[in-house]
Amino acid sequence: MKQTKLLIIDYSDSSANSNTIDVETLKSFNVQSSTIIKTITKYTESNLADFIKLLPFADLLICNLLELERLLKVRLNTHQEITQAAQNLLKWGAKSVLIKASQLKKDFFCQDYWSNQEESFWLATPRLPEQSMGKKAILSSAIAACLARHYALKDAIVIARMYVQRGLRKAYRENQTLKFFHSTWPEEHVDLPYLSTKPFLKWSSIFKSCRTGLYPIVDSSLCVEKLFTLGVKCIQLRIKNADKLFLEKEIKRSVFLAKKYQATLFINDYWKLAIHYGASGIHLGQEDLVTADIDEIYQSGLYLGVSTHCYYEVARAHANNPSYMACGPIYFTNSKEMSFQPQGIEQLECWRRTLSYPLVAIGGIKLECLPEILKAKVDGVAVISAITQAEDPSAAIKEFLRQINNLK
Numbered sequence: 001m002k003q004t005k006l007l008i009i010d011y012s013d014s015s016a017n018s019n020t021i022d023v024e025t026l027k028s029f030n031v032q033s034s035t036i037i038k039t040i041t042k043y044t045e046s047n048l049a050d051f052i053k054l055l056p057f058a059d060l061l062i063c064n065l066l067e068l069e070r071l072l073k074v075r076l077n078t079h080q081e082i083t084q085a086a087q088n089l090l091k092w093g094a095k096s097v098l099i100k101a102s103q104l105k106k107d108f109f110c111q112d113y114w115s116n117q118e119e120s121f122w123l124a125t126p127r128l129p130e131q132s133m134g135k136k137a138i139l140s141s142a143i144a145a146c147l148a149r150h151y152a153l154k155d156a157i158v159i160a161r162m163y164v165q166r167g168l169r170k171a172y173r174e175n176q177t178l179k180f181f182h183s184t185w186p187e188e189h190v191d192l193p194y195l196s197t198k199p200f201l202k203w204s205s206i207f208k209s210c211r212t213g214l215y216p217i218v219d220s221s222l223c224v225e226k227l228f229t230l231g232v233k234c235i236q237l238r239i240k241n242a243d244k245l246f247l248e249k250e251i252k253r254s255v256f257l258a259k260k261y262q263a264t265l266f267i268n269d270y271w272k273l274a275i276h277y278g279a280s281g282i283h284l285g286q287e288d289l290v291t292a293d294i295d296e297i298y299q300s301g302l303y304l305g306v307s308t309h310c311y312y313e314v315a316r317a318h319a320n321n322p323s324y325m326a327c328g329p330i331y332f333t334n335s336k337e338m339s340f341q342p343q344g345i346e347q348l349e350c351w352r353r354t355l356s357y358p359l360v361a362i363g364g365i366k367l368e369c370l371p372e373i374l375k376a377k378v379d380g381v382a383v384i385s386a387i388t389q390a391e392d393p394s395a396a397i398k399e400f401l402r403q404i405n406n407l408k
């Protein structure tokens with residue numbers, strides 16, 4: 001999370017009322033928190049020019065497909081055309097754009113596209129029956145609400161999308177009219193969007209699920225062996241910056257040990273070697289999701305675990321239906337360079353309420369805080385330093401195992 005005070009422009013050209021704000025008025029605003037400016041502009045060439053002058057102030061411009069077509073005077077029939085149109089719109093000066101593309105009717109999913117030129121993603125949810133309820137206005141309000149709670153913009157967009165999806169899914173009739181269901185924080189798995197850099201064209205394969213229990217992360221086959229002899233049943237081998245020969249030897253030996261002890265072994269990063277040597281699963285970070293061949297991993301029959309640190313990453317992991325999601329860091333950690341603040345136990349509890357995936361808590365977990373982690377009903381507890389830096393690693397492992405397995 002970071003401090004955010006952003007300007008959102010919710011473009012609309014559908015009303016006859018002209019209510020367009022001009023640049024001078026905008027400059028005179030003393031913006032204290034994230035603000036939404038709704039432009040209601042009966043479309044003419046001259047007020048289009050005024051509208052464009054506002055855009056360099058906008059952190060986010062939201063418009064739907066038909067509005068985008070009218071703004072750019074183009075027809076948009078494909079994902080590729082929408083992507084290109086969004087890039088053209090960005091040239092007008094907004095720092096980022098969110099295109100509600102649900103009007104692309106032949107699309108199986110309901111998809112939105114966000115881009116800030118450097119980064120972009122599609123957000124997809126199953127299509128619900130078409131309802132006209134001012135969805136775009138609700139979406140921009142929900143984004144502003146999340147920004148006010150200091151979520152980063154990409155997280156705010158994901159949470160707002162969940163809010164809108166739930167409201168539409170649970171829409172109800174009152175006096176013959178269909179009403180959007182407004183409520184508190186969205187926490188239902190079914191409303192979580194799939195997030196990907198590519199448009200969503202079909203359902204993704206679903207990886208078999210894996211409940212890890214105590215899940216130590218170690219960097220050598222020697223440690224793997226020691227932990228298996230102490231009764232650990234699931235381990236991740238995470239070797240960074242090793243030479244290829246050494247790496248292969250370590251993976252091969254760890255796989256041999258996992259088979260000997262009838263235990264589960266995940267390999268971090270090296271998915272091709274994991275498949276080649278027959279590990280039980282592969283653990284990938286967010287960057288790896290871009291380069292790894294997820295279909296090939298699925299075809300190989302291995303588990304897939306994914307690291308997540310925020311809503312944006314959870315939605316991106318969700319697009320791959322992994323065997324578990326690791327959420328962290330829960331507490332402060334020194335074991336990995338981290339650009340995320342600790343999420344804390346409340347957010348872990350929220351992930352538990354939200355995610356149907358097996359949930360692995362990670363980051364700064366020591367024996368002292370294990371009871372509150374287990375109270376959150378996680379399926380796995382991933383640890384590095386609590387074991388590698390323990391005064392008596394064997395005793396620490398026995399205690400972790402005792403507490404985790406007692407609760408099963």
Ligand code: TZP
Pocket residue numbers: 307328329332333334335336362363364365382383384385386
């Ligand atoms: N991913 C998120 S936190 C973390 C990783 C790999 C490090 C966990 O190590 P520790 O020592 O248990 O905090």
Ligand code: MG
Pocket residue numbers: 268269284285288
């Ligand atoms: Mg990685």
